[in-house]
Amino acid sequence: MKYIDEVDISSKKVILRCDFNVPIENGKIVDDTRIEKSLKTINYLLDKNCSVILLSHLGRVKTRDDKLKNTLKPVGDRLSKLLNKEVKFIPEAVGMNVLKTCKDLKPGEVVLLENTRYCDLPEKLESKNDLNLAKYWSCLGDVFVVDAFGSLHRAHASVAGISKYLPTYFGFLVKEEMENLDPVVNNIKRPFTVFMGGAKVDDKLQYIEGLLPKCDYLLLGGGIANSFLFALGYDIKNSLCTSDEITLEELRNLYKKYKEKIILPIDFVFDNDMILDLNVKTINKYIKYFELSNTIFVNGTVGKFEESKFAKGTRSLFTFINRSNAIKIAGGGDTLNAINEFKLADNFNFLSSGGGASLEYISSGKLEAVEFIESNQK
Ligand code: 3PG
Ligand code: MG
16 A cells, blocks of 8 residues: 655645545534544645545435435535635536536645535446546546545445546555554454444444454444344344345354354333333443453444433443453444544544444455555556
8 A cells, every 4th residue: 555655746636535424414514523534634735735636425325315415515614614725615526517627726726526426326336436437537636545544445436446547545544544453453452342333234244254253252232233133033123223134144143153252232222113222231231341351342333322312322331441441442433423422532542434444444454445446556
């Protein structure tokens, strides 16, 4: 992997892929950690007299309504404040406006294109790494810089595809993430406990198989725990879980094989027939594992913590992890949002900006986009 400080990048027109996928409610950014974490690379490029064309996705775009909900406009405004300079926002991800603005861009100027996933409607061109789309974006600049650590588990057109057509380097956020996660991948202090929750169920279940041989305990919450419980025949009513038969069969097999390691919740807070939080007995059960661990990796939350009546599980568990003497690493947009909201950030050894990405890296030692980029940069 080659980083931007290993090459001469001065005065280049740089296409910079960031992960600005931040939580937004009613048009307002709830947690801007990911934006702040990209400032170092942007400022470095500006100091080097580059012009910067920013690309990012936001949320998932499957319908026209999703487009309205997932505009990057608020990100452009926040970024402009943080950089203390104008960030031109183009309300399209492709088109004449994009071509013209990027062509006229001067050294020291910054432009942000609209959500790259607007190109997922109707044909998923961004997400299926359509190379014509990647080639189109590659024509906007001279070099491609990837600093979107949180997206590196996705070989999408704007994350990976562009590297087929331009010299490609990684930014300082990716560097920081790799340096901090490498010890967990290569030299783990055991017992190693992984605490996993969250809502992106089908995404995360695919990493469990790789994770189980590496960890000593896998404590589950959220939709991942529900999926195991459902697979094992428990009645979880209308709670979030996978409905994929093959996955459920795999979960049963994994549970048989790793019964000692897979730790499941035993009591819950229900609302409208849905599990929305874990309850006291589970919290006490999980705390015992945190006490005996030397490394803890946290990925995901266990309930609808944004509503205070369902925040107890996430808050108590995160508080106990925070107090433990283990090496503590947490990853993911929502996880960081919860940690920041509960004011628990100080005690963690590292907070990764990537949820799926840190999980893929820790479970397999690889990142899909990095593999794609490296194979195109030989
Ligand atoms: C994340 O929030 O994990 C990353 O930004 C990736 O988002 P995605 O799961 O929608 O691809
Ligand atoms: Mg996220």
